[in-house]
Amino acid sequence: MLRTKAYAALTPGAPLVPWEFDRRDPGERDVLIDIEYCGVCHSDIHQARDEWGGALFPMVPGHEIIGRVAKVGAKVTRFKVGDRAGVGCMVDSCRDCAPCRRGLEQFCVKGAAFSYNSTEMDRKTPTYGGYSKRIACDEAFTLKIPSSLDPAGAAPLLCAGITTYSPLRHWKVGKGSKVGVVGLGGLGHMAVKLGAAMGAEVTMLSTSPSKEGDARRLGAAGFGLTTDPATFKRLAGRFDLIIDTISAPHDYNAYLSMVTIDGAMVVVGVPPAPTPVHAFSLIQGRRTLAGSLIGGIPETQEMLDFCGEHRIVSDVEVIPIATINEAYQRTLKSDVRYRFVIDLATL
Ligand SMILES: [Zn+2]
Ligand SMILES: [Zn+2]
Numbered sequence: 001m002l003r004t005k006a007y008a009a010l011t012p013g014a015p016l017v018p019w020e021f022d023r024r025d026p027g028e029r030d031v032l033i034d035i036e037y038c039g040v041c042h043s044d045i046h047q048a049r050d051e052w053g054g055a056l057f058p059m060v061p062g063h064e065i066i067g068r069v070a071k072v073g074a075k076v077t078r079f080k081v082g083d084r085a086g087v088g089c090m091v092d093s094c095r096d097c098a099p100c101r102r103g104l105e106q107f108c109v110k111g112a113a114f115s116y117n118s119t120e121m122d123r124k125t126p127t128y129g130g131y132s133k134r135i136a137c138d139e140a141f142t143l144k145i146p147s148s149l150d151p152a153g154a155a156p157l158l159c160a161g162i163t164t165y166s167p168l169r170h171w172k173v174g175k176g177s178k179v180g181v182v183g184l185g186g187l188g189h190m191a192v193k194l195g196a197a198m199g200a201e202v203t204m205l206s207t208s209p210s211k212e213g214d215a216r217r218l219g220a221a222g223f224g225l226t227t228d229p230a231t232f233k234r235l236a237g238r239f240d241l242i243i244d245t246i247s248a249p250h251d252y253n254a255y256l257s258m259v260t261i262d263g264a265m266v267v268v269g270v271p272p273a274p275t276p277v278h279a280f281s282l283i284q285g286r287r288t289l290a291g292s293l294i295g296g297i298p299e300t301q302e303m304l305d306f307c308g309e310h311r312i313v314s315d316v317e318v319i320p321i322a323t324i325n326e327a328y329q330r331t332l333k334s335d336v337r338y339r340f341v342i343d344l345a346t347l
Pocket of ligand 1: 041042043044063159160
């Protein structure tokens with residue numbers, strides 16, 4: 001076993017503290033990665049506080065993991081020592097069910113093995129995430145990181161990037177598509193960059209007028225202030241696709257009114273309570289209200305390659321791990337542009 005330094009929440013809601021645990025020795029299909037950077041996702045905070053229920057402690061969060069390959073098992077073919085590699089939200093799945101066979105491991109009928117707050121497919125061994133010095137992962141769930149990308153900025157692609165790339169692709173966004181992005185945070189800023197790179201005309205829909213400059217710098221062609229009712233009139237029926245990244249309570253019906261005929265609104269944020277939707281919001285314009293969850297492994301690699309080609313990374317603030325609890329506080333206040341990334345050299 002490999003003794004591994006980490007930061008962990010020892011009990012629900014406790015501040016993260018230094019902790020050590022044993023990683024498995026890499027098996028014949030495993031890649032051992034020395035972790036360089038790990039992004040701080042809002043869901044790390046939800047889970048460390050057990051806000052979704054059933055969380056496993058001690059918990060080492062982190063599912064935006066980038067590092068260098070330190071060792072490969074005998075049967076590994078796609079990685080060699082020294083390669084840059086990534087691990088996202090999943091480390092394994094059953095690989096045999098219909099979703100897994102379609103490359104949609106996030107919907108594995110047996111439940112994927114998520115990178116932390118989960119178990120390996122033996123359903124006994126707990127998984128620990130990227131707020132740690134190293135990780136062993138089957139090469140089938142290890143991603144190649146294009147050398148053109150800054151590794152700290154690339155880390156958030158593994159969750160925030162794929163979470164927004166997948167619906168943009170699934171709803172076939174391309175040149176001339178009109179895309180609205182609701183909320184300019186970790187997810188929203190990636191949706192703007194990716195949508196613009198795909199050729200779409202992207203409009204940022206935000207409650208904060210101070211975000212307009214940043215939205216335009218990130219690639220948005222338009223801006224709509226959602227605290228102003230006139231915005232919803234001006235943009236009525238405008239968008240082929242709206243990506244809704246907001247996890248605070250808000251009225252889906254108002255946003256659906258900006259979707260064009262046969263268009264869709266896709267939610268990737270999770271408000272704390274169920275959100276009422278009036279049937280007329282969907283009937284009028286034959287609109288679709290949909291959801292999306294990260295993306296499968298093949299699509300995650302496709303996204304990374306797309307970002308490598310277009311030189312897209314996340315805007316990040318790199319932090320030493322000792323300030324992680326402060327970073328959580330600031331994330332909760334949306335006081336980050338637009339993702340904290342932990343430098344694991346500081347652990
Ligand atoms: Zn995440
Ligand atoms: Zn499966």
